[in-house]
Amino acid sequence: MKPLAALLTFLTLGAAEQLGDTRYRAVTLEPAQRKMFRVADLEKVTAASGRCIEEGMDVDEPQTFWLEATCGGVRTTFAWKKDGTRVHVMACAEDAKRSSALVKLRQRVQQELKAMKSVTACVRGERVELWGWALSPKERDAVSALANKHGLENHVELLGDEAG
Numbered sequence: 253m254k255p256l257a258a259l260l261t262f263l264t265l266g267a268a269e270q271l272g273d274t275r276y277r278a279v280t281l282e283p284a285q286r287k288m289f290r291v292a293d294l295e296k297v298t299a300a301s302g303r304c305i306e307e308g309m310d311v312d313e314p315q316t317f318w319l320e321a322t323c324g325g326v327r328t329t330f331a332w333k334k335d336g337t338r339v340h341v342m343a344c345a346e347d348a349k350r351s352s353a354l355v356k357l358r359q360r361v362q363q364e365l366k367a368m369k370s371v372t373a374c375v376r377g378e379r380v381e382l383w384g385w386a387l388s389p390k391e392r393d394a395v396s397a398l399a400n401k402h403g404l405e406n407h408v409e410l411l412g413d414e415a416g
Contacts (some may be wrong), residue, residue, distance in 0.1 A: 269317045271331075276411065277341045278372035278384030279323035280362070281305065283348040288318045289341065290330055293334040302327030305343045321345030324376065326383060326407075344374030344383045356382055361402055371408055381405040 268288035271277060279287055294315040296306050304325025310316040317331055317340035324347030331339040354375045361373040361380060368391060371384035384402055386392035392410045 255261045259330070268310075268313060271339055274369060275337075276387065277339065277368040278370055278386045279341065279343050280372045280374045281343055281345040282320055283324075283346060285345075286318050286320040287343075288313070288316055288400055289331065289339075290316045291333065291339050294331055295334045296332045298330050298332065299366055300328040300330055304345050305329070305331070319343045323347070326374075326376075337408065340385070342372070342384050344372055344376070344381070346375045347377075349376045351378075355377070357402065361398065361404065364398055365395075366397070373404070377407075381407055383407050383410075386410045 268290040274409045281287060288310060292315060294309070297309055297317040299307060302325055304321065304323040305327035306320045306322055307329045308318055310318055319329060319341065324345055326342065329341045329343065331341065332341070332388045343395065358373045358375050358380045365371050365373060370387055371382060374381055374383055382395060382399055382401070386395055386408050389410065392408065395408045396406060398404070
């Protein structure tokens with residue numbers, strides 16, 4: 253392998269977020285941003301709903317898939333493992349046109365959500381919204397309190413017993 257190609261491969265390998273045992277992940281994508289995720293025993297990637305977010309398997313990096321924002325929208329993607337289980341990734345892509353005040357609010361809220369990887373804050377139109385999944389009633393209540401505190405639209409769903 254040539255030195256430049258080896259360096260690019262090394263840099264790219266570190267770019268993918270390792271999902272490990274994570275079954276539910278929510279992310280915000282900036283306009284035209286691409287994020288990569290690594291899932292052990294990844295077989296295929298499919299979309300469940302939504303628009304404005306493309307997904308695919310990375311041909312250069314094994315067990316890795318990517319999500320890319322093409323316009324503002326929300327989409328759920330399934331990363332299917334070889335054993336038939338799936339990882340759910342909800343991506344909220346922001347429009348290129350958004351106010352700096354809303355972006356700052358989203359960033360502040362995202363800091364408060366740091367421990368909850370299954371919930372994300374996202375600028376949609378003229379407001380900040382919460383998207384994703386609460387893994388327990390306690391998490392749902394914390395997300396509701398955060399939404400009320402900042403006056404946010406809350407689209408976070410409570411998962412049942414299958415969330416584990």
